[in-house]
Amino acid sequence: MNFETTQNRNTAIVKTLVEKLDASNASSLKSEFVVLNKNGVNTIIIDFSATKYCDSSGLSAILTANRLCKEASGKFILCGLNSTVGKLIEIAQLDKVLTITSNLEEAKKLI
16 A cells, blocks of 8 residues: 555545655545545645655645645645655745645644
């Protein structure tokens, strides 16, 4: 399994368990977000602490989750980014669009 999901009512925490989030596994992450949304989840925290690399497919999955949460009047929070993934998000200027915290504890405080 590439991801671990913990759900509590309308909130879910998704932990990536892959070193690389790329075209080989990003579609299953995107599917996970869609299923959560269909089940009434409107707030998602994604913990990226295990992921060292992310490509455009991974960014697309992240943006999908952000859009689904916004459309459901919820929150999307990204946490645990390493410097490489953080830099990619900055280059794509997604740091201006996404809510990002340094760790899971900080993310939980924002809910």
